[in-house]
Structure formats: C-alpha cells, structure tokens
Amino acid sequence: MRSIALKGRTYPADLNPGGTAFGGWVMAKMDKAASIAVDYIIKSPAVTVTVSRINFLKPIHNGDIFTIYTEITAIGKTSITVYVSVEVKNHNTNQPYEVTSAEFKFVAVNRTGKPVDVRKVIREDVDEHINTLLNRNKK
Ligand SMILES: CC(C)(COP(=O)(O)OP(=O)(O)OC[C@H]1O[C@@H](n2cnc3c(N)ncnc32)[C@H](O)[C@@H]1OP(=O)(O)O)[C@@H](O)C(=O)NCCC(=O)NCCS
Known part of the structure; x- marks a missing residue:
C-alpha cells in the first residue's frame, strides 16, 4: 500500500549548474522517506x-513541489525493501507526474x-499488507 512519506519544495540551493535538482539531493530525500516508511x-x-x-525520469525544477511516496514491497529475514517514487505537481495544471523512482x-x-x-x-499495529509480506517470506 502506497503512502506519502515526505512533501517539500525545491529551492535554488538544491540545483545543479544546469538549473535542475541535484541527483544526490533527490536520493537523500528518497532515503529519508524510505526510512520513515520502515520506522512505521x-x-x-x-x-x-x-x-x-534508480531512475531519473524527468528533471525537477526550482520551485517544484514534490511528494515522495513509499511502498514496502518485500520483507526478508532482516531486510525490508521499499519502492520509492517522487512526483512533482505541475504548477499550471496541478496534475502530478513521476520524476524519480528507486528501490x-x-x-x-x-x-x-x-x-x-x-x-x-515488528510493530503490533502493522496493516494487512505488511502481515501478508511477513507471512510470504517467512524463513
Ligand atoms: C547493513 C549491514 C548491517 C548488514 O550487515 P551484514 O553482516 O552484511 O548482514 P547480512 O549479510 O546478514 O545481511 C543482512 C541482510 O541484508 C541483505 N544484504 C546484505 N548485503 C546485501 C547486498 N549487497 N545486496 C542485497 N542485499 C544485501 C541480506 O540479504 C540480508 O537480508 P535478509 O536477512 O532479509 O535475507 C552492514 O553491511 C552495515 O552496517 N552496512 C552499513 C550501513 C550504512 O551505514 N548505511 C548508510 C547509512 S543508513
């Protein structure tokens, strides 16, 4: 089940000399979002x-509002895999589009x-999706 882990806006300090967001800046945000999903x-x-x-599908521009979605996709013995997708909201239409994804x-x-x-x-209050993953990959 996909959840929102982080939202924010891109500022000039986040940009590369070409005027779009640094890949490393995006990856750091994605890592934080994934760690929040794991913490839950x-x-x-x-x-x-x-x-x-990791796929940098489209550039992120100055002032873009982004939302980072996370989904736990696998649980091993000691590991947890999180699919992370970053979407940007088009300023004119308000419609979201995916700019980056990674596992x-x-x-x-x-x-x-x-x-x-x-x-x-594991926390006691995890949802059905997490229980299914826990049972699927029981070792
Ligand atoms: C992550 C860490 C604790 C794993 O320790 P380890 O002794 O190598 O652990 P293991 O070999 O028992 O592997 C643990 C799990 O990681 C997985 N794993 C380890 N290396 C992996 C790799 N290169 N690719 C994919 N999975 C890997 C194993 O499959 C195992 O998963 P499972 O238990 O669900 O089957 C250790 O490598 C570490 O401390 N790394 C640094 C982490 C870090 O600083 N991260 C950045 C900041 S958060």
Missing part, C-alpha cells in the same frame, strides 16, 4: 544496505549495528 513498521533502528533501479533496501539492526530478525522487532 519496526521498533528497532534500520540502515540502508542497497539502493537499486531502497534496509536492514533492521540492534544497538551495536548488527542485523536483527524483522519479526522480532
């Missing part, structure tokens, strides 16, 4: 282990940074 389902901290399939994988960790079993730190 587990009680322990989690760290990013991989970022894959972020997080690992649930304990206080010393060692991987922990997701099922031991």
Whole structure:
C-alpha cells in the first residue's frame, strides 16, 4: 500500500549548474522517506544496505513541489525493501507526474549495528499488507 512519506519544495540551493535538482539531493530525500516508511513498521533502528533501479525520469525544477511516496514491497529475514517514487505537481495544471523512482533496501539492526530478525522487532499495529509480506517470506 502506497503512502506519502515526505512533501517539500525545491529551492535554488538544491540545483545543479544546469538549473535542475541535484541527483544526490533527490536520493537523500528518497532515503529519508524510505526510512520513515520502515520506522512505521519496526521498533528497532534500520540502515540502508542497497539502493537499486534508480531512475531519473524527468528533471525537477526550482520551485517544484514534490511528494515522495513509499511502498514496502518485500520483507526478508532482516531486510525490508521499499519502492520509492517522487512526483512533482505541475504548477499550471496541478496534475502530478513521476520524476524519480528507486528501490531502497534496509536492514533492521540492534544497538551495536548488527542485523536483527524483522519479526522480532515488528510493530503490533502493522496493516494487512505488511502481515501478508511477513507471512510470504517467512524463513
Ligand atoms: C547493513 C549491514 C548491517 C548488514 O550487515 P551484514 O553482516 O552484511 O548482514 P547480512 O549479510 O546478514 O545481511 C543482512 C541482510 O541484508 C541483505 N544484504 C546484505 N548485503 C546485501 C547486498 N549487497 N545486496 C542485497 N542485499 C544485501 C541480506 O540479504 C540480508 O537480508 P535478509 O536477512 O532479509 O535475507 C552492514 O553491511 C552495515 O552496517 N552496512 C552499513 C550501513 C550504512 O551505514 N548505511 C548508510 C547509512 S543508513
């Protein structure tokens, strides 16, 4: 199930010399959005282990209002995969269009940074979609 994790606007400090948003700036926002999605389902901290399939589909311009959507797509023994999609609202039409997408994988960790079993730190109030993923990939 897709949720909104972050919203914001692009400012001049976020732009590359070509006048569109830095890829690294967008990726940092996506990483934060994905970590928020993970925080909603587990009680322990989690760290990013991989970022894959990143697609910069369209440029983001100065002043653009963006919304970052997240969807948990897989749960392994200690890992959680989040699909992240960034949409920008067209200023004239108000219609959203996708500008960037990627897959972020997080690992649930304990206080010393060692991987922990997701099922031991899962929150009690997770929704049906998360329960389905937990049951599908039970190891
Ligand atoms: C993430 C980290 C804790 C994993 O530790 P590790 O001892 O390598 O853990 P494991 O080999 O047991 O792998 C843990 C999980 O990550 C997955 N994983 C590890 N490396 C991976 C890779 N290169 N590609 C895909 N998955 C990977 C494993 O498949 C496993 O998932 P599963 O338990 O759901 O099957 C460790 O590599 C680390 O601390 N990395 C730095 C994290 C960081 O600083 N991130 C940036 C800031 S948040």
